[in-house]
Amino acid sequence: MGEVNRRYFFFGCFGFAAACSRSGGPRSPRVSIVRAKSYSADLEDVFRRILVEHQVPIRGRRVLLKPNLVEFSSENPINTHPLFVAAAAEAFRSLGAREVQIAEGPGHRRMTLDLASAAGYFSSIAGFEKDFTDLNLDEVKRVPLAHPFSTLTELYLPHTALACDLLVSLPKMKTHHWTGATLSMKNLFGLVPGGVYGWPKNPLHWAGIDECVADLYYLFSRQFCLVDAIEAMEGNGPILGTRIRPGVVVAGRHPPSVDATCCRIMGIDPEKIKYLGFVAKRSGWSVNSAHQLGECIRSVKTRFQLIPDLDYLRLNDAA
């Protein structure tokens, strides 16, 4: 087993054990749903409470925040909101992180810093340029995939992502016209370097989008997820959709459970999301197993519009 594999095996076991010890069993990872009506809420405090409640190991760690940065826009709900990212950075710093970096590798556009500037990241996040790494252009290392779902046998991945102690996925809650929903697991596509795979990262599409989402989850299973669902995107996401306001933050240590919870909030049946199905099949995890903290799903459920082709993903309202 290579160095990277051993490392991920270790952290994977650690994460799994930690999740089990705190939820009473391996099949009930905890997921928080917290109301936040707008980005002017005290999000730093919200995040700090969540992180404490989930007993996330932060002190002395190198934390990497991975927002979803896609397009030149500060108006449309395409990117993770800059105030959401700023609050997350401050929350992790205040809880003793040794280092908080922000990194992203957008899938279509190459000028990542200009994109971040247009999205409001420079003006909203103190020291953004100093703390930011463009994962598309980072140094890379070859990582073999031991038991891939996809047809890939290896991936070149950025040093910055491989070297962090804790990866924090900060996705925008959006519909996705291929996978149904793009949430914390799909957000990991941004870790794959465009400098090697191109813009878009088309080898991931050819190897199976859902399969690659699952592969990336197993490569980076030591994660914490904070989903920006204060404002979200419905319809023809992840770029051409329209704004919807669920007004919540969804968080947890187990990305599949976080994503399954998000799906239910969106009115999407998580059983029908293929990448969640891959994880369920391999690990025995169930999409119904999350132990909810905070708000109940029913109270925050916001029926997202889906494109007609994806109407079959609709969650039965009685569910």
Added chain:
Amino acid sequence: MAGAGELQRLLVKAQNTDGGWGYENGSSWTEPTALALLALSAWRVEGSAFDRAGDWLKRTQRADGGWPPAPSVGISTWVTSLATLALSEIEGADDFCRRGIQWLVGQIKSPLNPIECLAFRMRGLPLPLQPTGGSPFFPGTAAWVAPTATSILSLADFARKADQQNLISHIKDAQRYLVSRRCRDGGWNHGGSKYRSENAGSYPETTGLALLALYDLPDSELDISLKRALHFLQFPGSIEGLSWLQLGLTCHGMDVLDSNTDLECRTARDVSLRLLALAAQSRTNKFLIHS
């Protein structure tokens, strides 16, 4: 914004000791090195920096004739088009270029084979109706606007210099592919399928690059695209966008004098693109030197 002289100094200073350039401050990668060599050539900054860049590109060509994105990556990709274009500036690099061109021709998308058709059907996707002839970023995957455009530039340059008329049909096919991927607004984005994205908008950078690769199409066929590019020029969003727009519009005879802008060169690649765009306005469009 810095002038050409300052940008040249910045570029030479950013060269790594191995002769290549990184995107930012890291190890050398093929794309920024190839663009830097082209930029130095455009401004006739020859000598040690130029020679060492050429040597770096010669050293990093792979046995299959292509170039990897960086020496640490074990596969040739689309950056081969830029490496070949850059090495054509170097005396005595003909064989490197010839092998690079062979690799590029081998990547051009032909009609889908039965296995690829099956893969589309199994995913519930419609078979693509657009012309073939485009080039991928990564071997064995779909064609996209940027690698197709840089492939056209490289093939056209080699065809002219080496009198390789057999490449013309590939260039024409690739240009037809680009036209087929034009957005409704007249510009180009990355070139995704219109399936579920029929209203997707174009980008400044790919619009400029596509116009550059469609250098010999009559303006009457590009009217809507030229208008879109001129509109983008007012808000290009990035040095990359501004530079490709200027390069593309210049090659269609448009007057695109440099405007004051707050845009920053953020990488060595940006510095090179800026220098190439400035050269296109005042000296020569390096991508079309022999047209």
